[in-house]
Amino acid sequence: xxxxxxxxxxxxxxxxxxxxxxxxxxxxxxxxxxxxxxxxxxxxxxxxxxxxxxxxxxxxxxxxxxxxxxxxxxxxxxxxxxxxxxxxxxxxxxxxxxxxxxxxxxxxxxxxxxxxxxxxxxxxxxxxxxxxxxxxxxxxxxxxxxxxxxxxxxxxxxxxxxxxxxxxxxxxxxxxxxxxxxxxxxxxxxxxxxxxxxxxxxxxxxxxxxxxxxxxxxxxxxxxxxxxxxxxxxxxxxxxxxxxxxxxxxxxxxxxxxxxxxxxxxxxxxxxxxxxxxxxxxxxxxxxxxxxxxxxxxxxxxxxxxxxxxxxxxxxxxxxxxxxxxxxxxxxxxxxxxxxxxxxxxxxxxxxxxxxxxxxxxxxxxxxxxxxxxxxxxxxxxxxxxxxxxxxxxxxxxxxxxxxxxxxxxxxx
Numbered sequence: 001x002x003x004x005x006x007x008x009x010x011x012x013x014x015x016x017x018x019x020x021x022x023x024x025x026x027x028x029x030x031x032x033x034x035x036x037x038x039x040x041x042x043x044x045x046x047x048x049x050x051x052x053x054x055x056x057x058x059x060x061x062x063x064x065x066x067x068x069x070x071x072x073x074x075x076x077x078x079x080x081x082x083x084x085x086x087x088x089x090x091x092x093x094x095x096x097x098x099x100x101x102x103x104x105x106x107x108x109x110x111x112x113x114x115x116x117x118x119x120x121x122x123x124x125x126x127x128x129x130x131x132x133x134x135x136x137x138x139x140x141x142x143x144x145x146x147x148x149x150x151x152x153x154x155x156x157x158x159x160x161x162x163x164x165x166x167x168x169x170x171x172x173x174x175x176x177x178x179x180x181x182x183x184x185x186x187x188x189x190x191x192x193x194x195x196x197x198x199x200x201x202x203x204x205x206x207x208x209x210x211x212x213x214x215x216x217x218x219x220x221x222x223x224x225x226x227x228x229x230x231x232x233x234x235x236x237x238x239x240x241x242x243x244x245x246x247x248x249x250x251x252x253x254x255x256x257x258x259x260x261x262x263x264x265x266x267x268x269x270x271x272x273x274x275x276x277x278x279x280x281x282x283x284x285x286x287x288x289x290x291x292x293x294x295x296x297x298x299x300x301x302x303x304x305x306x307x308x309x310x311x312x313x314x315x316x317x318x319x320x321x322x323x324x325x326x327x328x329x330x331x332x333x334x335x336x337x338x339x340x341x342x343x344x345x346x347x348x349x350x351x352x353x354x355x356x357x358x359x360x361x362x363x364x365x366x367x368x369x370x371x372x373x374x375x376x377x378x379x380x381x382x383x384x385x386x387x388x389x390x391x392x393x394x395x396x397x398x399x400x401x402x403x404x405x406x407x408x409x410x411x412x413x
Contacts, residue, residue: 043089046082050103054094056139057101072098082106120153125380127361154376161379165212171237172412173201174403175344176211177351178244179266181358183374184367185215191367196374197227198358200351201236204403204411206396208350210382211236215371220249221256228257240407241345245269246327260410265330266348267294274323286313286320293324294346299332337406340399357385 055061058072066073077092093103102108105119123133130150180195187194199211214227224247231239239261244250246265254263271290278286289309296302310321324331334342361381368374404411 039089043091046089046091046105049105050091050094053103053105054096054101058096072096072100080106082110120150121157121380122384124150124154124377125361125384127364127377127381129364132364154380157380157383158372158376161376164379166234168235169211169231170201170203170209171235172410173203173236173239174400174407174411175202175241175243176200176231176239177202177348178242178247178250179348179351179355180216180245180247181355181362183362183378185371185374186367186369187371194371194374196378198351198355199227199231200354202344202350204400206400210354213375213378215375221252222249224250224253225256228253232257238410240403240410241341243345243348245348246330251330262333262345263330264333264345265327266346267331267334268347268349270324270327270331274320277319278317282316286317289313290320290324294331294335296335299335302332302335338402340395340402341406343395344399354385357381 051062054074058066058074059070060066062074073096075095075097077094080091080093081088082091091106093106094101120133120137123136128136130147133150134147177200178197180197182193183196184191185194195216197214197216199214201209201211203209211231212227214223216223239258241262241264242250242254242258243264243266246269251263254261271287275283275286275290289312293302293305293309296305306321306324314321334346337345358378358381361377362368365377368377
């Protein structure tokens, strides 16, 4: 490959010497004031990119005749001051007659331009593949971006990911939800489904924070002991309620690391798993009778409701009640609390909703090349969702009052 065509990964195209000479000639202070030259060059690049966006929007280039029958035309430009790495610059935003054009390089209300890196990360976080990102940038801006550059930009968050996974956490969480999503990951030449667990914590203020991501590489209590011990080393001194999908070995790990925590199995998961072999025509009636169990006033009433359920359905569906009996000690803890706390801890819907958004980022990919790539993509998707912070728990003030009563002395002042 000739020296002229050679590219350094991540550095983009080399600028021709003739262009540099022309820039210095037109900008007399180029050598004495290089910052001013960079500002002018940045403004020129932004203007050229937005012109290319307008060309794509209208379907014809500036100076050409518009397609037959098209009424929309260019309608001049409007000035806009944008902050860049080299200071504030004035750019000319193209307009069209119908007012339907909105530049993507610098959005309608954006006042800051940070280059392509953030845009590449945003596209990657939305699940776009490297090929899609390259095609998108080339189509809109006429910029050829190498796969090496995209990998370099996305790999730039690995240090940030490592810091995020080891950051200090709150000393007390009222609730910690744990749920898994399955990701196809290549390992040792074989692609297999691996569970990536997401933990969401609710501190005393009712906000919801993603505490971490873990890929399960071992089974049972040993894995969960390592996860909970990591949370303890990161500053979590106490967890009031830990709500999960009845994960294997979790009960033993909670007892060892957080012996005062209430371990609650997600009721929604129990209902789904116990009725999976119930025919659809009977499922509505079966679920209605199960509702009398977990809506009971206390554990004794729930026990009576389960006995009544067995008498009614055991002849046809004996596995349903057996599944509830087998996990009874993990199902019933929430029945000891008032409605405000029950509503907050009987299901892991809070983390399941987050997992649905993460699956969108994974949907377009057949599999991830390794565990690190999977964690990188999921972290970028979380960061895209407000740095991993999700909305405040519903009706939290009333729930918090009840937590303060039933867990007296364990909450921060």
